[in-house]
Amino acid sequence: xxxxxxxxxxxxxxxxxxxxxxxxxxxxxxxxxxxxxxxxxxxxxxxxxxxxxxxxxxxxxxxxxxxxxxxxxxxxxxxxxxxxxxxxxxxxxxxxxxxxxxxxxxxxxxxxxxxxxxxxxxxxxxxxxxxxxxxxxxxxxxxxxxxxxxxxxxxxxxxxxxxxxxxxxxxxxxxxxxxxxxxxxxxxxxxxxxxxxxxxxxxxxxxxxxxxxxxxxxxxxxxxxxxxxxxxxxxxxxxxxxxxxxxxxxxxxxxxxxxxxxxxxxxxxxxxxxxxxxxxxxxxxxxxxxxxxxxxxxxxxxxxxxxxxxxxxxxxxxxxxxxxxxxxxxxxxxxxxxxxxxxxxxxxxxxxxxxxxxxxxxxxxxxxxxxxxxxxxxxxxxxxxxxxxxxxxxxxxxxxxxxxxxxxxxxxxxxxxxxxxxxxxxxxxxxxxxxxxxxxxxxxxxxxxxxxxxxxxxxxxxxxxxxxxxxxxxxxxxxxxxxxxxxxxxxxxxxxxxxxxxxxxxxxxxxxxxxxxxxxxxxxxxxxxxxxxxxxxxxxxxxxxxxxxxxxxxxxxxxxxxxxxxxxxxxxxxxxxxxxxxxxxxxxxxxxxxxxxxxxxxxxxxxxxxxxxxxxxxxxxxxxxxxxxxxxxxxxxxxxxxxxxxxxxxxxxxxxxxxxxxxxxxxxxxxxxxxxxxxxxxxxxxxxxxxxxxxxxxxxxxxxxxxxxxxxxxxxxxxxxxxxxxxxxxxxxxxxxxxxxxxxxxxxxxxxxxxxxxxxxxxxxxxxxxxxxxxxxxxxxxxxxxxxxxxxxxxxxxxxxxxxxxxxxxxxxxxxxxxxxxxxxxxxxxxxxxxxxxxxxxxxxxxxx
Amino acid sequence: xxxxxxxxxxxxxxxxxxxxxxxxxxxxxxxxxxxxxxxxxxxxxxxxxxxxxxxxxxxxxxxxxx
Numbered sequence: 035x036x037x038x039x040x041x042x043x044x045x046x047x048x049x050x051x052x053x054x055x056x057x058x059x060x061x062x063x064x065x066x067x068x069x070x071x072x073x074x075x076x077x078x079x080x081x082x083x084x085x086x087x088x089x090x091x092x093x094x095x096x097x098x099x100x101x102x103x104x105x106x107x108x109x110x111x112x113x114x115x116x117x118x119x120x121x122x123x124x125x126x127x128x129x130x131x132x133x134x135x136x137x138x139x140x141x142x143x144x145x146x147x148x149x150x151x152x153x154x155x156x157x158x159x160x161x162x163x164x165x166x167x168x169x170x171x172x173x174x175x176x177x178x179x180x181x182x183x184x185x186x187x188x189x190x191x192x193x194x195x196x197x198x199x200x201x202x203x204x205x206x207x208x209x210x211x212x213x214x215x216x217x218x219x220x221x222x223x224x225x226x227x228x229x230x231x232x233x234x235x236x237x238x239x240x241x242x243x244x245x246x247x248x249x250x251x252x253x254x255x256x257x258x259x260x261x262x263x264x265x266x267x268x269x270x271x272x273x274x275x276x277x278x279x280x281x282x283x284x285x286x287x288x289x290x291x292x293x294x295x296x297x298x299x300x301x302x303x304x305x306x307x308x309x310x311x312x313x314x315x316x317x318x319x320x321x322x323x324x325x326x327x328x329x330x331x332x333x334x335x336x337x338x339x340x341x342x343x344x345x346x347x348x349x350x351x352x353x354x355x356x357x358x359x360x361x362x363x364x365x366x367x368x369x370x371x372x373x374x375x376x377x378x379x380x381x382x383x384x385x386x387x388x389x390x391x392x393x394x395x396x397x398x399x400x401x402x403x404x405x406x407x408x409x410x411x412x413x414x415x416x417x418x419x420x421x422x423x424x425x426x427x428x429x430x431x432x433x434x435x436x437x438x439x440x441x442x443x444x445x446x447x448x449x450x451x452x453x454x455x456x457x458x459x460x461x462x463x464x465x466x467x468x469x470x471x472x473x474x475x476x477x478x479x480x481x482x483x484x485x486x487x488x489x490x491x492x493x494x495x496x497x498x499x500x501x502x503x504x505x506x507x508x509x510x511x512x513x514x515x516x517x518x519x520x521x522x523x524x525x526x527x528x529x530x531x532x533x534x535x536x537x538x539x540x541x542x543x544x545x546x547x548x549x550x551x552x553x554x555x556x557x558x559x560x561x562x563x564x565x566x567x568x569x570x571x572x573x574x575x576x577x578x579x580x581x582x583x584x585x586x587x588x589x590x591x592x593x594x595x596x597x598x599x600x601x602x603x604x605x606x607x608x609x610x611x612x613x614x615x616x617x618x619x620x621x622x623x624x625x626x627x628x629x630x631x632x633x634x635x636x637x638x639x640x641x642x643x644x645x646x647x648x649x650x651x652x653x654x655x656x657x658x659x660x661x662x663x664x665x666x667x668x669x670x671x672x673x674x675x676x677x678x679x680x681x682x683x684x685x686x687x688x689x690x691x692x693x694x695x696x697x698x699x700x701x702x703x704x705x706x707x708x709x710x711x712x713x714x715x716x717x718x719x720x721x722x723x724x725x726x727x728x729x730x731x732x733x734x735x736x737x738x739x740x741x742x743x744x745x746x747x748x749x750x751x752x753x754x755x756x757x758x759x760x761x762x763x764x765x766x767x768x769x770x771x772x773x774x775x776x777x778x779x780x781x782x783x784x785x786x787x788x789x790x791x792x793x794x795x796x797x798x799x800x801x802x803x804x805x806x807x808x809x810x811x812x813x814x815x816x817x818x819x820x821x822x823x824x825x826x827x828x829x830x831x832x833x834x835x836x837x838x839x840x841x842x843x844x845x846x847x848x849x850x851x852x853x854x855x856x857x858x859x860x861x862x863x864x865x866x867x868x869x870x871x872x873x874x875x876x877x878x879x880x881x882x883x
Numbered sequence: 884x885x886x887x888x889x890x891x892x893x894x895x896x897x898x899x900x901x902x903x904x905x906x907x908x909x910x911x912x913x914x915x916x917x918x919x920x921x922x923x924x925x926x927x928x929x930x931x932x933x934x935x936x937x938x939x940x941x942x943x944x945x946x947x948x949x
Contacts, residue, residue: 600945604946
């Protein structure tokens with residue numbers, strides 16, 4: 035029988051701990067249990083060994099009336115916690131009790147230790163057993179049956195709900211567990227291949243959904259990217275169902291923002307069908323699949339997906355959108371499964387009318403998904419004379435009939451009291467016709483859409499009605515055929531989940547249906563070998579499932595691919611220990627304590643060390659060689675190892691020389707003269723060009739040197755590196771004439787505003803200096819002469835290029851002139867590629883020399 | 884003094900001739916230091932290039948982190 039999985043079972047001690055001392059005293063007194071202690075802990079300690087025992091049962095057998103046992107039997111169908119509302123509604127509708135009497139009934143059951151609180155205790159607040167406290171707790175307060183009570187109620191032959199069988203349908207829609215099993219396998223396989231990335235809301239990203247849908251619809255996965263658009267936006271409902279069931283069953287688990295298969299997934303894939311169904315049934319029951327969203331006759335204003343697309347069948351976590359909560363769905367699904375087991379137990383193999391079962395569910399719980407009784411009326415029994423009419427006037431929130439375009443809007447509204455069958459009843463139908471069919475628990479007839487009747491399958495009878503499962507034929511061995519074209523065909527694929535999971539690790543899945551087809555490729559074999567398979571294991575597995583030797587070409591090629599793989603190893607972040615000489619390493623490898631910690635010998639003086647052994651190896655080597663080994667970590671820049679000297683020298687302290695530093699320097703510099711105690715390298719145009727030819731760039735070289743020195747490069751060195759590496763494009767230049775004019779009494783700013791003169795001035799680096807194109811000089815001379823100003827040729831001293839207003843103006847001007855940053859010009863100047871001379875009259879510059 | 888090099892990339896082959904062939908085929912430009920006949924330390928910052936080269940040479944190396 036399916037158990038409600040939302041709440042982990044609590045021990046009796048913590049259940050009883052939620053009661054106040056007075057409540058515990060009432061329980062002990064009602065059960066005639068003598069308690070010597072006087073404090074809360076003492077009462078709890080006295081009640082714990084009594085509740086749920088045969089002595090407790092004996093008291094209940096004497097005290098409880100048949101109606102009370104019947105209520106307990108009804109509550110046992112919940113399989114877990116339930117709300118006070120559920121009990122009060124049941125007492126009102128089945129025993130016609132008024133609220134006060136119903137609450138007294140609840141109080142009696144609590145005092146007999148039958149009902150325990152399932153609510154979390156808030157602070158020191160504990161539960162009392164009296165009418166005011168029950169009312170104060172509200173109708174949403176959660177309770178559960180005490181241990182053992184559910185079984186005792188069933189044993190009393192309570193008035194279990196029953197259904198009358200019907201005749202078999204003309205045609206039968208068989209269960210579709212194969213589709214669910216396939217979806218579950220593909221989800222686990224895809225998550226194992228590459229974790230499924232999740233959004234903040236905990237749903238897979240759209241590209242991930244596309245990937246999963248592609249695998250499901252096409253059945254093909256390879257190491258190559260899927261074809262664009264395949265399966266995108268076409269995720270079939272069974273994919274969401276499988277995802278929810280796997281998550282609910284903890285077979286897919288969340289790691290940070292990704293989903294990965296749980297360790298138990300491998301065992302699940304290899305388990306018999308009945309065990310798989312059992313696991314998925316529990317997962318679906320507690321999972322996030324929204325069966326109500328799948329009812330085709332309903333539309334949902336809050337299900338926002340693409341226009342025209344079916345509603346998204348996933349539980350909403352928006353408390354205000356009116357959709358059933360995960361908890362409501364879980365409790366409803368648990369009740370449906372429990373009722374199926376209870377009602378069909380007398381004749382579990384018979385066919386039953388769906389409508390009759392829906393009516394039975396209504397009898398057990400008219401508030402299956404949505405409450406419809408007012409809290410106040412349930413607790414106080416003071417019904418508002420108009421309450422019934424008002425309630426009838428409140429429609430289901432956010433749920434309507436599907437608009438066919440011809441129905442008047444007002445008739446699309448659905449009301450709980452009038453239209454329960456169309457909403458919650460339709461939910462029950464949907465669960466039977468789709469969810470339970472996917473799970474392989476029922477078959478329906480005459481068709482899958484709107485079935486009239488249903489019957490439990492053999493697995494359904496076993497899991498829901500407790501019938502023994504007929505022994506399944508023994509599976510002799512996994513069965514597959516390995517073909518000369520490197521295809522592996524697995525017959526009856528979904529019955530061999532373990533084999534499929536193994537093949538998925540080293541072969542490319544091409545299709546998965548009744549049979550699965552895999553292709554053996556070198557890339558996929560390497561993928562498997564990377565994940566721990568060996569060539570020998572792969573071949574042994576294939577020979578086993580093939581029932582004999584592999585085709586000769588396949589076996590030969592697999593061995594060849596394996597040999598190719600095994601003959602070359604690339605360790606990406608290895609640790610290598612260098613001895614001082616060959617004899618020292620020989621001694622280490624003969625050392626009983628040290629040798630087992632060392633890996634393979636890589637050369638005369640080098641040995642590989644596994645990361646796990648580094649610490650111990652370092653200790654032992656320090657002891658053996660009487661000095662602490664030097665450590666060089668290549669993941670960190672060799673900070674401070676280099677010293678740069680303008681314009682082109684790189685110096686290394688001898689103590690800091692290591693192979694990688696030499697290798698990096700040798701890539702773009704040439705050894706220069708030896709100057710103890712340092713090694714010198716010189717960068718030359720040829721050495722830098724050689725590095726660029728080998729794939730490096732000036733920027734990368736500069737970055738390496740800056741990282742190694744921990745400071746900015748000297749200007750000249752940087753300039754040479756960038757210039758020689760070709761990082762600086764050829765710079766444009768133009769010869770201009772500098773013309774001086776003191777700012778007072780009239781400066782170049784005023785002259786520039788004269789229309790005849792302004793266009794002749796190329797730039798004003800300073801108020802007293804204008805730059806003019808040589809070709810415009812005579813015209814400028816004439817324009818100035820016509821205004822009484824004459825020019826004379828003179829030599830002006832070079833202006834310092836230091837920072838200051840002149841330089842800023844110069845930068846601005848040159849940037850305008852050249853259309854490129856001044857930095858490039860400055861670099862060009864330093865590299866000797868361009869020259870720029872500025873002139874002014876003697877004594878007028880701010881820093882003349 | 885013994886030296887421990889961490890985070891280095893190492894190419895290791897089963898036969899010495901294989902390494903010579905790889906070096907001759909272009910791997911030499913990534914070699915930081917040849918450790919022995921069957922192993923060489925390669926540039927850990929240019930592993931992508933090393934992978935591309937090996938793939939071009941038809942090699943399917945066993946790739947391990949350490």
